[in-house]
Amino acid sequence: MRRSAAPSQRLGNSAKKPRFIPPGKNNTICLKKENEQLVPEIKLTEVDEKQQSGSGHIRAHSRICGININSTRAVESLGEISSMEKCNGEKECEAAGMKKVNRTKADPVHVPIPEIARHKKEEDEPDCLAKYFSVVWCKASKKKHKKWEGDAVLIAKGKSVILKDMEGKDIGRGTGYKSKDLESLDEGQMLMIGGKEIEVMGIISAEDFNSGKCFQTDVGTSTTVPTASSQSTLKPFCSPFKNVCKPSNKENLLKESQNYKPRHDPNASNSLVMPRPTPDHQRMFNKAGLPVVDVVVDPYLVNHLRPHQKEGIVFLYECVMGMRLSGRFGAILADEMGLGKTLQCISLVWTLLRQGLYGCKPIIKQALIVTPGSLVKNWKKEFQKWLGSERIKVFTVDQDNKVEEFINSPLHSVLIISYEMLLRTLDQIQTIEFNLLICDEGHRLKNSSIKTTTALVSLSCERRIILTGTPIQNDLQEFYALIEFVNPGILGSLSTYRKIYEEPIIRFREPSATKEEKELGEKRAAELTRLTGLFILRRTQEIINEFLPPKKESILFCRPTALQLELYRKLLSSRVIRSCLQGVLENSPHLICIGALKKLCNHPCLLFKAIKEKECNPTCDESEESHLYEGLRDIFPQDYTSTTFTETDSGKLQVLAKLLAAISELRPSERIVLVSNYTQTLNILQEMCKHYGYSYTRLDGHTPISQRQQIVDSFNNKFRSAFIFLLSSKAGGVGLNLVGASHLILYDIDWNPATDIQAMARVWRDGQKHTVHIYRLLTTGSIEEKIYQRQISKQGLSGAVVDLSKTSEHIRFSTEELKNLFILHEDSSCVTHDLLECNCMGKKDHQNPQDPFIS
Ligand SMILES: Nc1ncnc2c1ncn2[C@@H]1O[C@H](COP(=O)(O)OP(=O)(O)OP(=O)(O)O)[C@@H](O)[C@H]1O
Ligand SMILES: [Mg+2]
Structure with a gap:
């Protein structure tokens, strides 16, 4: 094709701007691709992951590559003219009726039509089908030997044309052409668009335009x-x-x-x-x-x-x-x-x-x-x-x-x-x-x-x-x-990628997207998936479940203590929380409120400590946090200090103490990983270990990197091991193998299910020999139950598409959601169970995956 004879400048151009290189043919390995949705599921009591053949939190599916959007619908070749944004490349070209000329080698001349240009918008011609051409372009001149500037894509629809460079940017527009001329446009023909002259090199199928393939350069096979x-x-x-x-x-x-x-x-x-x-x-x-x-x-x-x-x-x-x-x-x-x-x-x-x-x-x-x-x-x-x-x-x-x-x-x-x-x-x-x-x-x-x-x-x-x-x-x-x-x-330069893929895909996800935008976005996403899928491989955990021992997951709903309840009520009635609920959300005070409630759920002494710190820091007196704590100090006993904590002040800590005692008595040879997201909470858990004489080891953000592997190794070594491994999930999570333990207790809950899943995967992984028991502690009726419910529903919605870097600061809450978060359900022994609409009075094991939870 003539394209290969395209002028040298083209190469010069392309060297500056990386282009698409389509994948080679040699994809010998046959990889499965599934796009099933994850199903949310709740387990109130023991759930045997293996028996459920892959259901549960860590349930996921084999999947390859990056993008989760798939195109199934065929796209009709309507093109994007009707939804085209304003020309943002060079200045928008004035409409210019130009005569197309059948080019012969001897006479490469193009004659402007002496017709007054009509400024007619493409939208005026909604019923015409768009046609697409690969072209080369240069500045208009009468020279015989053109100095071609580069490749471009021409979109012709009705009486209008749009010229896009290979980065997808508009570089020219024109209207007022004769429809029949544009319809019969063919290889070798030339056209003037504003100050640019183009020569048609070939016809592009609507499919190739919609998928974005036409913006990729020609390359050979894979090798x-x-x-x-x-x-x-x-x-x-x-x-x-x-x-x-x-x-x-x-x-x-x-x-x-x-x-x-x-x-x-x-x-x-x-x-x-x-x-x-x-x-x-x-x-x-x-x-x-x-x-x-x-x-x-x-x-x-x-x-x-x-x-x-x-x-x-x-x-x-x-x-x-x-x-x-x-x-x-x-x-x-x-x-x-x-x-x-x-x-x-x-x-x-x-x-x-x-x-x-x-x-x-x-x-x-x-x-x-x-x-x-x-x-x-x-x-x-x-x-x-x-x-x-x-x-x-x-x-x-x-x-x-x-x-x-x-x-x-x-x-x-x-x-x-x-x-x-x-x-x-x-x-x-x-x-x-x-x-x-x-x-x-x-x-x-x-x-x-x-x-x-x-x-x-x-x-x-x-x-x-x-x-x-x-x-x-x-x-x-x-x-x-x-x-x-x-x-x-x-994927070309960043700006190309944005134009060709990111913008259409983002637009397609928006509710206001037109039919054309949806089709275009879907096609582009499918093409991006195909292209990147050639060098991205992703398989999900389900694939390995059959090689792992069973995993039993229990959620322990722990009633708050009287002190926790009183403090919780006081916090909810504070001015700061009330203003959050009225939608006055400047400076994100709701995050401070959420933080305070979570501390309280872990142990009231954490809240006490925060109050004390604020008291000692008068410069911040006017802060939202100080207002939030107003009157709380009086609820604590007079002689309360943040160091002399007792387990009787926290519902979860009471349950934890019993759980640890039961494991150490019934399974003395088995070991436990105890996880919290907070160093201060880990301090409390550590005190508890000391109190009961449990041997422990600890890894958190302060542990020197040089010591970490040694700590992990000696824990996994059954002859040298501590009974409890205290782990900060954020600090130590990724990559660690803690298969020496067969029990994992999540003391608190994170907004991001991935954080908890990461922690669980430290124990339930290849190399594990025992049945793994996961326990999650939640304070009944509190914000923790709400986070858990949200975790499950979000996980169900987004499947594995969660990012560890997302913390509560990244979560946007509607006022409605905040209202729901800031309610204390004192009269329910388990809100999550109530949501199941089950009348078993807590006697039934909810391990049937068919059980409805949040629909
Ligand atoms: N085929 C196998 N047989 C037995 N054990 C295995 C096998 N493959 C891996 N393992 C063990 O499984 C554990 C997890 O492997 P590895 O740390 O490589 O996981 P990973 O994919 O890197 O996970 P992460 O994303 O958490 O880092 C390691 O202890 C490893 O030795
Ligand atoms: Mg790894």
Whole structure:
């Protein structure tokens, strides 16, 4: 097609602005995609997760890739003219009737029609079907040889045209053309639009326009070199295969030929053999013509791998080898927590370090793993767990082990470093040539301008893997940043992405969206899903349930004490809460009120402490918080102090004391993880442990990172273990393995179900041998029950689409919702049970998944 002969300026342009690179054809791995909704469910008493075959809080579904919107409806080719926003590229072009001319090589002339332009809006022609064309454009001139500026997309509808650049921005508009001329517009024809001249290169189907595909550049199949666009956003491109395919002379080849055999037997039963390269891949990356050898994952590892992990390893292998996408070597493994992302990566690293598909030359020499500080040692341990200490030497950077040692060590091929340490040692890290980069808990790279991201981007390593258990599709901009990190340029520039995907998708979600906008948004979302799904893999926890021991979840509704009730009533009658309910919500005083009620639910002494602190800080006397506390001090006994707490003051603490006593008596060999979101509450729980003589250990935000793994290890070691592990869910949550415990108690509840799920997954995960018991403590009739109900209904609505970073500050409450939150149900023994409309009087076990809760 003529397009390939498009003028050189086009390339110049495209080098500046990264364009779309559509995915290659070589998607050998067959991955399931399901889009079922999650079903909310409540369990009042014991619920056996296994018996319910996947129902429950952690219930979720296998799913791949980023965006949750799916298009099922076919889109008619109405285009977007009627819903088109104002031209925001160059100045809106004056309507200009231009004559289209059948261009011959000899006479590339275009004659303006001497007709007065009519300013007629596209909306005047709602019934016409839009037609779409790929075009090249340049400034209007009479020169024979045009200086084409670049590609564009032309939308013709009725008597009007719109010209969009490849970033989706309007760069020209015109009206007053003859409808029949526009209808018969065809390849090779030319048209004037304002001061621009265009030549039609081809017709675009409505399907391709609606999906946004037409804004992607032409590329070959999956195994071509990185394009100009991909290089433009990267460091100078160095082929990821350059270490491998050094051409060797013929004699050497001959000598080595007898060694060209797979490291492990590909025909052995249970062998995991990586897909063979396509001829294109070989042409590109095997210039020396070395024999193609099967890459077979070490059977030592394969014997331990779960089916989804084998699938994940193949997927990662294809991504980093550039087999799934043309010239792209990045991947995002977004499996839910506990699915063994670490093991999948270790298997990949080990395979790539020792094997090569072309002449057996190792695919990588050195790998860099960047992880939160608390997980550095855990990574090392996992390497040892799965590969032993003889096979591979991994180097972890800390105060005593400096990067220089790694640089000087021929023994080590894997460097594990925390994000913080990476920033501190960036200069040295930059001098090392890594061939694979793995970023654990990589959702922190969701902002491309933060230091960590720019530091990592500065490393000239193209094979980049992000690991994250957190769904990443909530925020389309953050989603873009993560994708841009692993596969730079694949979604074009940020402004292109916004125009082509984000804006139509956001618009489509709005209730006021027109039919056309909905169809367009749906199509764009589907295309984004398809494109990103080629290098994002997400499986949910359900996939692993069958390998885990049963999980029983209990919700313990605890009656508040008389002191709690009196304080609660007083708080609700305060001026601050009343003004919240009247909708006067400046400075978010409702958050302070919610905080005070939650403290009270945990233990009145926490509220007492807050009151005292306010009293000692007269400068804040006029604050909302001070007003909220007015009169509360008098309700506490005269001799009350915040340090001499007793468990009789808190309903939940009373229940907890009984629960701990029961476990220690009935299951003395089993251990407990006790979780709170608040350090101060953990202090109280710690006092309680001391009081009853329970051995305990503790991990919270203040625990030095260097000590964390040691604390975890000794807890998981049954010979050295404490009975109770006090855990701050926010500080220690992600990534920790606490399988030494089989009981987990959530002392308080978070707005974000993901925080609690994260905590639960520390115990109910691979490696757990016992039935796991999860207990959630809620103060009856209080705000805690409300949060729980909200948690369930929101979880049901949004499925796994929750983001750990969302806290109550991010939640918007309507006045109605606040009214509901700020009610104390004193006459109910369990509001949640009342909502079930069950008349069992609390005698029935609500473990039937069919039980209705919040519909
Ligand atoms: N195939 C397996 N067999 C037995 N144990 C396994 C297997 N795969 C992983 N594990 C264990 O499961 C636990 C969880 O794995 P890992 O920490 O890699 O999960 P993750 O996907 O990174 O989760 P998170 O998002 O919480 O970090 C680890 O203790 C790991 O050793
Ligand atoms: Mg992990």
